[in-house]
Amino acid sequence: MIRISPTYPLAAVIAVCALLPLVVLGILAEAPDGLLQARNLRLLGNTLLLAGLTACGSIAIGVPFALLTAYVSLPLQRLWLVLLAAPLALPSYIGAFAFFAAFGPSGEFAVTLGVTIPSVEGMAGAALVMTLYTYPFVMLTTRAALLSLDASQVHAARILGLSLSASLWQVVLPRALRGIGAGALLAALYALSDFGTPAIMGVDTFTRMIYVEYNAFSLGRAAVLSLQLLVIVGLVLFLESQLSSTSERPGRALALYPTSAQTLSAAAVALPIILLALALPIGIFTLWLWREGSAGFELSYVWNSAYAALLAGGFAAILAIPMALAAMAGPAGRFMERLTYFGFGVPGIVMGTALVYVGLQLPSLYQTLMLLVAAYVMRFLPLAVGSLRATAEGIDESLVKAARVLGATPREAFMRVTLPLTRRGLIAGAALVFLESMRELPATLLLAPTGFETLATYLWRVYEAGYFGRAAVPGLLLVLISAFGLMLILSGEQQGDTAHREEECN
Amino acid sequence: MRRRAFIQGMAAAGGLAFLPSLRAATSVDELPPLEGDLTLYLGRGEGGLYENVLKAIETRNPKLKLGVRRGPTAALANAIVAEGKAGVQRADVFWAVDSGAVGLISDAGIARPLPSDVAAQLQLAFRYDNWTPVTGRIRTLPYHTGRLSAEQIPEDIMAFPDSGLTLGWSPAYASFQSFITAMRLLEGDAATKDWLQRVKRSGKSYAGELGVVMAVERGEVDVGFANHYYTLRLKAGKPDANVALAYTRNDAGCLVNASAAVAVSDKPLATNFIRYLLTEQVQSYLAREAYEIPLVEGVAPPGALPRMSAINPPEIDLTALADLRPTLDLMRDADVL
Numbered sequence: 001m002i003r004i005s006p007t008y009p010l011a012a013v014i015a016v017c018a019l020l021p022l023v024v025l026g027i028l029a030e031a032p033d034g035l036l037q038a039r040n041l042r043l044l045g046n047t048l049l050l051a052g053l054t055a056c057g058s059i060a061i062g063v064p065f066a067l068l069t070a071y072v073s074l075p076l077q078r079l080w081l082v083l084l085a086a087p088l089a090l091p092s093y094i095g096a097f098a099f100f101a102a103f104g105p106s107g108e109f110a111v112t113l114g115v116t117i118p119s120v121e122g123m124a125g126a127a128l129v130m131t132l133y134t135y136p137f138v139m140l141t142t143r144a145a146l147l148s149l150d151a152s153q154v155h156a157a158r159i160l161g162l163s164l165s166a167s168l169w170q171v172v173l174p175r176a177l178r179g180i181g182a183g184a185l186l187a188a189l190y191a192l193s194d195f196g197t198p199a200i201m202g203v204d205t206f207t208r209m210i211y212v213e214y215n216a217f218s219l220g221r222a223a224v225l226s227l228q229l230l231v232i233v234g235l236v237l238f239l240e241s242q243l244s245s246t247s248e249r250p251g252r253a254l255a256l257y258p259t260s261a262q263t264l265s266a267a268a269v270a271l272p273i274i275l276l277a278l279a280l281p282i283g284i285f286t287l288w289l290w291r292e293g294s295a296g297f298e299l300s301y302v303w304n305s306a307y308a309a310l311l312a313g314g315f316a317a318i319l320a321i322p323m324a325l326a327a328m329a330g331p332a333g334r335f336m337e338r339l340t341y342f343g344f345g346v347p348g349i350v351m352g353t354a355l356v357y358v359g360l361q362l363p364s365l366y367q368t369l370m371l372l373v374a375a376y377v378m379r380f381l382p383l384a385v386g387s388l389r390a391t392a393e394g395i396d397e398s399l400v401k402a403a404r405v406l407g408a409t410p411r412e413a414f415m416r417v418t419l420p421l422t423r424r425g426l427i428a429g430a431a432l433v434f435l436e437s438m439r440e441l442p443a444t445l446l447l448a449p450t451g452f453e454t455l456a457t458y459l460w461r462v463y464e465a466g467y468f469g470r471a472a473v474p475g476l477l478l479v480l481i482s483a484f485g486l487m488l489i490l491s492g493e494q495q496g497d498t499a500h501r502e503e504e505c506n
Numbered sequence: 507m508r509r510r511a512f513i514q515g516m517a518a519a520g521g522l523a524f525l526p527s528l529r530a531a532t533s534v535d536e537l538p539p540l541e542g543d544l545t546l547y548l549g550r551g552e553g554g555l556y557e558n559v560l561k562a563i564e565t566r567n568p569k570l571k572l573g574v575r576r577g578p579t580a581a582l583a584n585a586i587v588a589e590g591k592a593g594v595q596r597a598d599v600f601w602a603v604d605s606g607a608v609g610l611i612s613d614a615g616i617a618r619p620l621p622s623d624v625a626a627q628l629q630l631a632f633r634y635d636n637w638t639p640v641t642g643r644i645r646t647l648p649y650h651t652g653r654l655s656a657e658q659i660p661e662d663i664m665a666f667p668d669s670g671l672t673l674g675w676s677p678a679y680a681s682f683q684s685f686i687t688a689m690r691l692l693e694g695d696a697a698t699k700d701w702l703q704r705v706k707r708s709g710k711s712y713a714g715e716l717g718v719v720m721a722v723e724r725g726e727v728d729v730g731f732a733n734h735y736y737t738l739r740l741k742a743g744k745p746d747a748n749v750a751l752a753y754t755r756n757d758a759g760c761l762v763n764a765s766a767a768v769a770v771s772d773k774p775l776a777t778n779f780i781r782y783l784l785t786e787q788v789q790s791y792l793a794r795e796a797y798e799i800p801l802v803e804g805v806a807p808p809g810a811l812p813r814m815s816a817i818n819p820p821e822i823d824l825t826a827l828a829d830l831r832p833t834l835d836l837m838r839d840a841d842v843l
Contacts, residue, residue, distance in 0.1 A: 039841055042841075105724050105725075105726060106720060106721075106724045106726075202711060212678070212838075212843050214581070215577075215578055215580060215581035215584070215678075216580065216581075216584060216831075216834045216838075216843075219588075296557075359594075360588060360589070360592040360594060361592070363592070363593065363594040366589075366594050366596070367575075367596055450545055450573045450574065450575040450596065451572075451573035451574050451575065453576075461550065461576060463713070464550070464578075464713055464714060465550060465714065465716075466713065466714050466716040466717055466720075
């Protein structure tokens with residue numbers, strides 16, 4: 001007899017909902033008026049170029065930093081890791097805004113210091129900003145791969161006369177290729193789906209053109225562009241799933257002890273990156289705050305952001321429970337979980353376009369908070385599911401079995417044993433969804449109820465109106481929120497590390 | 507023709523602004539208080555000044571519950587039309603920075619007729635049945651004074667792509683799109699598309715027309731395409747700014763356009779709200795602070811208005827600017843959006 005997990009029906013419903021945007025776009029799409037128009041080819045070229053440059057740039061920065069944080073024994077090691085990973089937590093549109101305002105002939109540097117630095121804009125500017133905020137993907141995935149490598153092969157190479165750099169190049173990096181590739185693909189995926197950065201930098205990519213078409217309310221054309229973008233996203237996700245994991249016998253990772261001169265030169269390399277990615281936006285927003293105060297800003301923006309994000313976090317947590325359980329119950333459940341990952345790959349602007357159309361068909365949902373929250377949940381549910389699964393898989397099966405032996409029904413065992421033990425993962429997952437939702441821009445622009453201004457939409461409004469100074473408070477608050485997100489992610493990683501170490505001790 | 511009469515009338519009024527006007531504009535004191543829920547779609551573009559008007563109206567009418575949806579004018583106009591088609595009505599009033607967008611709604615049959623006393627407040631050339639202009643604006647060519655003199659600016663808008671000047675523009679801005687609509691109507695689609703494609707080659711794009719004027723001022727481009735008030739506002743804050751206004755003659759380059767309001771629901775509140783926009787207080791505030799041209803009779807135009815007698819706007823009726831969709835299609839085809 002085939003036992004069907006009781007969580008399957010619910011999980012199936014959620015998985016079908018996750019596919020809803022695709023269905024809607026399929027209905028909405030007008031017959032493409034020349035799929036290969038010169039214009040479309042140019043969009044495709046720009047989008048792929050931006051994704052490619054971002055991937056290359058993040059490898060160039062991310063891999064050396066991964067080597068540094070994984071193998072080199074530095075003073076204040078934890079601080080290095082936190083600072084170098086921090087740009088990941090910042091939404092790149094914040095960075096793009098700051099770069100746009102800081103450089104160029106009328107930028108803040110020219111105005112306040114009298115030093116004119118060439119503008120950061122166009123494809124080069126977008127690629128630079130994107131790289132600065134996505135290299136931590138490569139750094140973190142590569143670092144994880146590096147830490148899992150046994151150092152004895154490097155020692156062998158060194159003894160046989162290979163220099164350190166050559167042995168890193170020939171012996172270490174080839175074994176970390178999968179980690180590097182995974183990180184680069186994540187960076188590319190981010191570049192594909194980001195809306196704010198290309199829009200601010202003035203690069204015509206798919207996301208920007210979808211916004212243009214949406215503004216002309218040509219939903220049909222926006223849908224065609226969205227589907228084309230989703231094909232590329234799907235391709236990247238497919239490539240990522242093809243990266244086979246290589247497993248090696250675990251061993252002690254390489255440890256290098258630098259001289260203080262070497263430490264200083266490492267710091268000299270890292271410093272400009274940190275300055276550009278973190279200090280620049282914070283500095284610009286602080287300058288504006290000092291110069292113009294908080295004029296125009298209302299506390300309700302914070303409250304609106306938090307309220308919508310709180311609802312999203314709550315719903316995501318609730319929906320994550322059946323999904324995570326289904327994923328652990330069998331292959332069919334795992335397949336359903338895979339389907340929800342689709343939502344994570346759908347760019348916010350695409351999700352927004354699809355749901356505006358849904359709203360027009362179901363007027364009771366149009367311009368409601370519920371529709372906005374639904375967009376957040378569909379996009380970020382995989383974060384909650386992943387976090388919950390990670391904790392739930394760590395639970396000792398025998399505890400549940402013991403409860404069952406003692407007479408608890410499966411339901412009672414779940415409520416009294418499994419759920420309390422996974423609470424931590426559930427809360428962490430909900431918090432991740434909360435933070436991502438607070439920073440989300442494009443779907444919020446399209447779906448927010450009338451009069452419902454959030455931090456992100458207010459920031460966008462002052463950008464479009466040219467009142468940059470008013471971006472100070474929302475900008476700094478978004479940075480602060482991102483800092484919380486980073487703490488959450490890193491504390492999760494630290495727990496993983498400690499758990500790993502405890503295991504090793506045992 | 508009507509428009510030119512208006513401009514010349516304005517010039518005369520500008521000269522005599524200190525004399526008491528024959529017909530006084532309505533004061534807010536004469537209007538009924540606003541009460542209840544009202545959803546306003548606000549085609550942003552004017553930054554904080556329209557917001558200040560809304561705040562003042564809200565402060566004056568504590569029982570008014572105003573919900574504001576902000577977005578680019580063209581986007582909101584298209585949204586209202588799509589909502590109308592789907593049978594979902596959300597907006598009560600739409601205040602657009604451009605009459606073309608409001609005309610789009612009027613053409614779709616969604617605009618509600620306004621009582622005749624509303625139109626009667628406006629100057630003769632600006633009276634319409636189911637929408638109302640609020641303030642006027644002129645398309646201008648801000649140029650960098652350090653690098654160019656007025657004589658070096660072509661008087662024909664179609665001559666700009668070949669002028670050798672570097673150009674700044676903001677194609678996504680509704681007023682710019684109406685200017686292109688006017689060009690389409692006057693010069694034809696083919697010539698307009700060609701113009702767009704050629705300007706794109708020597709042009710630099712900005713998020714808004716304030717950005718265009720600022721770029722001209724710092725010398726990033728030689729000449730820009732922008733509404734008149736951006737330059738006046740910039741110069742008000744920075745009197746020695748390196749920018750001045752030039753005008754073309756009898757073509758889309760000096761189109762006179764208007765911000766406009768339209769009632770989309772039958773609520774009397776919607777009409778009364780529009781009446782507030784036409785009061786002496788709001789009109790003179792927008793003239794004084796935003797350098798917009800008041801269109802209600804008996805309100806003085808801004809002191810810093812450009813030389814009106816020198817302006818030769820094209821003969822295009824504001825309602826004709828509603829033909830926005832072909833313009834968007836054309837701009838899309840020309841790859842400038």
